[in-house]
Amino acid sequence: MTKDIYILGIETSCDETAAAIVRNGTETVANVVASQIASHQRFGGVVPEIASRHHVEQITLVLEEVFHEAQLDWDEIDAIAVTKGPGLVGALLVGVNAAKALAFARQKPLIGVHHIAGHIYANRLEKEFQFPLLALIVSGGHTELVLMTEHGKYELIGETRDDAAGEAYDKVARMLKLPYPGGPEIDRLAARGEEIISFPRAWLEDGSYDFSFSGLKSAVINKMHNVQQRGETLKPEDIAASFQASVVEVLTEKTYRAAREHQVQQVIVAGGVAANRGLRKKLDERFAGTDIPLLIPPLELCTDNAAMIAAAGTISYGQGKRAGLDLNANASLLLN
Amino acid sequence: MNILAIDTSNQALGVAVMKNGEIAGDLTTNLKKNHSVRLMPAIDQLMREVSLTPEELDRIVVAKGPGSYTGVRIGLSTAKTMAWALNIPVVGVSSLEVLGFQGRFFHALVCPFFDARRGLVYGGVYEWKKGRLHSVYSEKNMPMEDLLSLLAEENSEVLFLSPDISLHQESIAEKLRERAVVPEAPYHLPKASHLALAGSMVEPVPTHTLTPNYLRMAEAEAKWLERHKGKSHG
Ligand SMILES: [Zn+2]
Numbered sequence: 001m002t003k004d005i006y007i008l009g010i011e012t013s014c015d016e017t018a019a020a021i022v023r024n025g026t027e028t029v030a031n032v033v034a035s036q037i038a039s040h041q042r043f044g045g046v047v048p049e050i051a052s053r054h055h056v057e058q059i060t061l062v063l064e065e066v067f068h069e070a071q072l073d074w075d076e077i078d079a080i081a082v083t084k085g086p087g088l089v090g091a092l093l094v095g096v097n098a099a100k101a102l103a104f105a106r107q108k109p110l111i112g113v114h115h116i117a118g119h120i121y122a123n124r125l126e127k128e129f130q131f132p133l134l135a136l137i138v139s140g141g142h143t144e145l146v147l148m149t150e151h152g153k154y155e156l157i158g159e160t161r162d163d164a165a166g167e168a169y170d171k172v173a174r175m176l177k178l179p180y181p182g183g184p185e186i187d188r189l190a191a192r193g194e195e196i197i198s199f200p201r202a203w204l205e206d207g208s209y210d211f212s213f214s215g216l217k218s219a220v221i222n223k224m225h226n227v228q229q230r231g232e233t234l235k236p237e238d239i240a241a242s243f244q245a246s247v248v249e250v251l252t253e254k255t256y257r258a259a260r261e262h263q264v265q266q267v268i269v270a271g272g273v274a275a276n277r278g279l280r281k282k283l284d285e286r287f288a289g290t291d292i293p294l295l296i297p298p299l300e301l302c303t304d305n306a307a308m309i310a311a312a313g314t315i316s317y318g319q320g321k322r323a324g325l326d327l328n329a330n331a332s333l334l335l336n
Numbered sequence: 337m338n339i340l341a342i343d344t345s346n347q348a349l350g351v352a353v354m355k356n357g358e359i360a361g362d363l364t365t366n367l368k369k370n371h372s373v374r375l376m377p378a379i380d381q382l383m384r385e386v387s388l389t390p391e392e393l394d395r396i397v398v399a400k401g402p403g404s405y406t407g408v409r410i411g412l413s414t415a416k417t418m419a420w421a422l423n424i425p426v427v428g429v430s431s432l433e434v435l436g437f438q439g440r441f442f443h444a445l446v447c448p449f450f451d452a453r454r455g456l457v458y459g460g461v462y463e464w465k466k467g468r469l470h471s472v473y474s475e476k477n478m479p480m481e482d483l484l485s486l487l488a489e490e491n492s493e494v495l496f497l498s499p500d501i502s503l504h505q506e507s508i509a510e511k512l513r514e515r516a517v518v519p520e521a522p523y524h525l526p527k528a529s530h531l532a533l534a535g536s537m538v539e540p541v542p543t544h545t546l547t548p549n550y551l552r553m554a555e556a557e558a559k560w561l562e563r564h565k566g567k568s569h570g
Binding site for chain 2: 042043049050056059060093094106326327328329
């Protein structure tokens, strides 16, 4: 029998300071996330400088907790995996430098992980991958369709041309004066409203798997202004439901078409917006009668965490990929 | 005692190793290059050259700012995490104090400062007495003009130490005239071996509680407080 592989993961790309230990890339041994949501709430969004300040304060606490939870010694850790990008550069730098310090102090191999690869591999902590596989990644910073034919190989087949889906949610939430973070609030309101306004769906050119949400965002603003000028009112529940219907339909349909075209064995959904109930429901319905299994991980694996970074890092580790002590953070790192 | 000292708080990158109480190595570069890329390779190289393994370290000392926010965080993330992983104490020393060590043999006021843009500096005023650096005016983020006015009132010579000296040399000369002492280039760079020495004399703090010495609030925070001034907390 081969030895178990234990990878320590570190993630600080946005406003969560996270560390985790994963066994063989498929099993979470310990997973600790220190969220900063409360610190950014009064600013109505993540403030990069404040996020970076929190990371420095939290990093060793989070690491200590993860080792305490895992009941493992350093001897058993095979390598250290860290998010090297994309994300907020100042925030990424805290994790990258902490990981390098650990790698040096404990003489362990260092692995740089792409944040989106992490989101995809969060699913492998639930179920083994079947290739070819299609991943829909939706979060505050991302809206991407990624095709994988084997482990560690990513082909970007669609991405947003303007706002990320989560960004559109946040902006509309601000218009509706909902508290930060706005995405879950809209989802909640939408569940109680009806799609009485038909907002546009950005299908773009025929056969394109790209996305665009800025037009939709403008349409919502215009609609709200017009209604206000006529002295009428719209129920926020209905605005939320109509907006969400547009986003969810495009995401679902493009994912479905891409899955068909590439004859994938599995569709996985990842990223913070994967927690959205409206999106889950629509995707479930769309794939229900098909032979393509749909995987959506539990909420704590959808949002940013380090278990997903360790899981993705395990693949790189097995493939012999190593980072040097000169590893840097890259705010706009490409997935390849 | 074996100490690793790290300074990435400003433009100069400094790493030093004190081995059995002696300075075994001190590596300084003063370049506009990325600290994040260069720090760990520099530590690795120096540790190899002085034949020390990480487990042989007894303490890590880091310059905790003021300076570049990002630079300070690169140093602290590295120092804190390494100390935690090795289970050894970590000490943070003010970056201004480290620079103040360049005035060790000056018998009057010593004023290290870093430029903080828009006419502001991070500065402090110190005095060397019996081989110890004492604070005369505690370090602050303030207009250079205010710092100079403060010093102009003192009937004393003042040694100015700063990697950004050229930006303020004129106003220094104007305000303090012959009482201003401005040394040659090498004295304006902090030395990591001084940092190691300073850190060897201080009691360590618990690793988790070591935080950067920004001397300034995050801009968003300052603006928020400005907007909410006078309003009661809800
Ligand atoms: Zn994410």
